Amino acid sequence: MAEPASPIEYLVIFGATGDLAARMLVPSLYFLDLDGLLPLNLKVIGSARTAMDREAYVQRVRLSLEGRSEGLDAGVWSRFSARLDYCQADVTQGHGLADLAVRLGTAPTIYYLALSPSHYGAACAGLDAAGLACGDCRIVLEKPLGHDLASSRAINAQVAQSFEESRVFRVDHYLGKETVQNLVALRFANTLFEPLWNNLAIDHVQITVSETDGVGERWGYYDEYGALRDMVQNHMLQLLCLVAMEPPADSGADSVRDEKVKVLKSLRPFTAEYAQQMSVRGQYRGGVAAGKAVPSYAEEKGGTSDTETFVALRADIDNWRWAGVPFYLRTGKRLPERRTQIAIQFKALPHSIFGAKARDDLIANRLVIDLQPDEDISLLLMNRRPGLIGTRLKALPLSLSLDDGGRRRIAYERLLHDVLANSPALFVRRDEVELAWAWIDGVAAAWRELAMTPKPYAAGSWGPSGAFALLERSGREWLDE
Ligand code: BG6
Numbered sequence: 001m002a003e004p005a006s007p008i009e010y011l012v013i014f015g016a017t018g019d020l021a022a023r024m025l026v027p028s029l030y031f032l033d034l035d036g037l038l039p040l041n042l043k044v045i046g047s048a049r050t051a052m053d054r055e056a057y058v059q060r061v062r063l064s065l066e067g068r069s070e071g072l073d074a075g076v077w078s079r080f081s082a083r084l085d086y087c088q089a090d091v092t093q094g095h096g097l098a099d100l101a102v103r104l105g106t107a108p109t110i111y112y113l114a115l116s117p118s119h120y121g122a123a124c125a126g127l128d129a130a131g132l133a134c135g136d137c138r139i140v141l142e143k144p145l146g147h148d149l150a151s152s153r154a155i156n157a158q159v160a161q162s163f164e165e166s167r168v169f170r171v172d173h174y175l176g177k178e179t180v181q182n183l184v185a186l187r188f189a190n191t192l193f194e195p196l197w198n199n200l201a202i203d204h205v206q207i208t209v210s211e212t213d214g215v216g217e218r219w220g221y222y223d224e225y226g227a228l229r230d231m232v233q234n235h236m237l238q239l240l241c242l243v244a245m246e247p248p249a250d251s252g253a254d255s256v257r258d259e260k261v262k263v264l265k266s267l268r269p270f271t272a273e274y275a276q277q278m279s280v281r282g283q284y285r286g287g288v289a290a291g292k293a294v295p296s297y298a299e300e301k302g303g304t305s306d307t308e309t310f311v312a313l314r315a316d317i318d319n320w321r322w323a324g325v326p327f328y329l330r331t332g333k334r335l336p337e338r339r340t341q342i343a344i345q346f347k348a349l350p351h352s353i354f355g356a357k358a359r360d361d362l363i364a365n366r367l368v369i370d371l372q373p374d375e376d377i378s379l380l381l382m383n384r385r386p387g388l389i390g391t392r393l394k395a396l397p398l399s400l401s402l403d404d405g406g407r408r409r410i411a412y413e414r415l416l417h418d419v420l421a422n423s424p425a426l427f428v429r430r431d432e433v434e435l436a437w438a439w440i441d442g443v444a445a446a447w448r449e450l451a452m453t454p455k456p457y458a459a460g461s462w463g464p465s466g467a468f469a470l471l472e473r474s475g476r477e478w479l480d481e
Helices: 019-034 054-066 074-083 097-104 117-129 149-162 178-188 216-244 253-266 272-278 297-301 355-361 411-420 430-450 465-472
Strands: 010-014 043-048 084-088 109-113 138-141 168-170 202-210 279-289 292-294 310-315 327-332 339-346 366-372 376-384 393-401 455-459
Touching (some): 010 097, 138 149, 178 216, 272 310, 272 430, 279 297, 279 430
Parallel strands (some): 043 084, 138 168, 202 327, 279 455
Antiparallel strands (some): 279 310, 310 327, 339 366, 376 393
């Protein structure tokens, strides 16, 4: 259980002029205020290297909120804007922190590092040197934490010099998504699934995170990482853990994270031989996406690159529950649709009593959890087609839509709410991050050994042909085919 802590008085966002702050953090805080979920006296201080006074910062925030489709409520804005302040500082160099220290005093504060992770060590040291890493203060870090296990360990060690683990909140924004939380409820608030949630009943699992956008202006960052490190190391392994973990004793932060750690420890390490068969790297060429001509990754980058914008692989979890059940993970940019989906494919019937014709209609049961753009859960069940002669069968989904017509929350709303409440369950513990990197390092090393370069795929397609072969080899197929 988290220790009861003093109420937070300040939230300081370093990197306040950046994209994450403008698109996610500030709107999330505004919506929390709208719902009456921000502590009454909380002040929000934006901080960046840019010289700006409070009025200019408030105006900047106002413009970014007005640009959103939800519009700005005058009453909420008046309350929210009164919380805002600005402090020019370079936290990585320690510049401007003396001024911040005067404003904050010893008040319990959250520091949100909306900065490149390469600056986390210096930022924590800067805060510490300025006397700002006080006992009630918390620090929030974004992914990617490092580029591999060694660099991740180095960042975590630097942060740990100033903030002990219980005060470090590592964000994986997928854990803030409503449907991701609902996956935990679905598994552990129903008796129905648990007896079937294993290799006796489940044939395989597919996890797809497909995006239609290209890398665009982000290639400076992306080219260093690629889809494996940008998406699989964090979001996709977190989804895999929530599907695969054993039932925790309770929903407390460490109970759940302990179970996720056990899954990560059971992931079968990749070898070159395995990677050759069980993984695919791709990079998009130009093509047509959403009816528009789009450039290739190399054209966006302005040069050739060996970075993958698509990855598909088979992960195996070597434990009692999941032995022999492949988890197929697939993610990429410039795919035909935006979709985040987990599909649990149950095994085929051992024997059909319905005769040859009906046998052709039979489809094995499947539980599909759509996380975005739609939020719903459907269970594919076989039914009898109405009629007098013979038996023909038809698969029909039993669907639950989670859309209640209300505003779709930004994942960061829940995460900011939880860090304010000192509730770390939805944040990633140090051992989780490091185990995930250890496995990813194995995949990357296997690719290096094989000199496996990304295969081209047309923008708007489902990736290189190898991605289909990956499943076909074992008589399976991706669900969109
Ligand atoms: C980020 C990745 O973590 O997640 C991006 O860096 C990716 O490359 C994004 O586009 C996807 O997030 P969401 O919430 O839009 O699915």
